[in-house]
Amino acid sequence: MEEKELTGQESLALITKMINKARRDYLDSGLSALLWGSVITFCSLVTFANYWIKQPVFDYVWFLTIAAVVPQIIIAIREAKKRKHRAYDEDIMGGIWISFGIAIFLLSYITNAYQVNEEGPLFLTLYGVPTFATGYARRFKPMIIGGLACWLLAILCHYTPLPYKILCMTAAAQLAWFIPGLILRKCYLKAKKQHV
Amino acid sequence: MFKDLNPILHSQLRLAVVSILISVKEAEFTYLREKTDATAGNLSVQINKLKEAGYIDVTKSFKDNYPQTICRITPEGIRAFEEYVKDLQTYLNIKK
Numbered sequence: 001m002e003e004k005e006l007t008g009q010e011s012l013a014l015i016t017k018m019i020n021k022a023r024r025d026y027l028d029s030g031l032s033a034l035l036w037g038s039v040i041t042f043c044s045l046v047t048f049a050n051y052w053i054k055q056p057v058f059d060y061v062w063f064l065t066i067a068a069v070v071p072q073i074i075i076a077i078r079e080a081k082k083r084k085h086r087a088y089d090e091d092i093m094g095g096i097w098i099s100f101g102i103a104i105f106l107l108s109y110i111t112n113a114y115q116v117n118e119e120g121p122l123f124l125t126l127y128g129v130p131t132f133a134t135g136y137a138r139r140f141k142p143m144i145i146g147g148l149a150c151w152l153l154a155i156l157c158h159y160t161p162l163p164y165k166i167l168c169m170t171a172a173a174q175l176a177w178f179i180p181g182l183i184l185r186k187c188y189l190k191a192k193k194q195h196v
Numbered sequence: 197m198f199k200d201l202n203p204i205l206h207s208q209l210r211l212a213v214v215s216i217l218i219s220v221k222e223a224e225f226t227y228l229r230e231k232t233d234a235t236a237g238n239l240s241v242q243i244n245k246l247k248e249a250g251y252i253d254v255t256k257s258f259k260d261n262y263p264q265t266i267c268r269i270t271p272e273g274i275r276a277f278e279e280y281v282k283d284l285q286t287y288l289n290i291k292k
Contacts, residue, residue: 006208008288014208015281018215021231022223081260084227085220 022085027191028138030184031075037178039068044169051163062108069101089137100130120165124154124172131176142183146176201287204249205280209234209242214277217252217269225265243267251276 006014043061050058103126111119132147134140150172157168205211212232216223229239243265246252251273255266269277 006206006211008284011206011211011284012288014211015215018212018231019219022216022219084230085223088221090221 027188028184029188030181033177033181037173037181040173041170044166048163048166096130096133120157121154124150124157127172142180146180149175201283202280210246218277222266222268
């Protein structure tokens, strides 16, 4: 870019071009969504299969969600290191997902402490909140659909008998995180290829 | 025609930098260089002018043993940019 005298039209065009360049530049790598989509899908399918297998060890499969926090932290640190700019909404998004993580942990503790049998719809309702909020804020349709799907599955889960109600979790993990994660990853890799 | 427009902002590279910084919370020097296709020397000079005018804040640090320069727009920079756009619209007779 060289220094030259700008006309009014050129100034406005330059402002619009630069604002659009900066706005379009935010691209999620999709790794976090893929991680959580995979972990929840795996845990729910193991729980579903264990209804027939009846292996006590598989009752602890959901502890994998605690273990998954480690790769999540690594992903977050690596992405923050790579980033050359910070968007205004990044702190808001971070706050939403951290509060979701805390809420999920508390809900697990409370449903366990009170021996709640119908915890599925509660978790699904909570899954929908950050997913829908992220999709809505970033204008990313797959996550808006994923968030809405979580809430519909919460209702469906209430009327579904055991052990099939656990499959609502599988469907939610796929629709809210895994599929949007795949789409994000594809866009991210495509954009990265174009920049090389 | 444009002598009344803010001369600090009425320059191609400085206007490009401020337009980017108004859209993001903060940006590294390398990011600004990528987006504006400017040379490092020229960009550095223009960033200094914006800093001297109080329109941007510049923080220098180290990241993985490499120097890192982070720029962010100041409230004064936001006001100046909004004023500049308003003046431009007046000149071009654009009604909101």
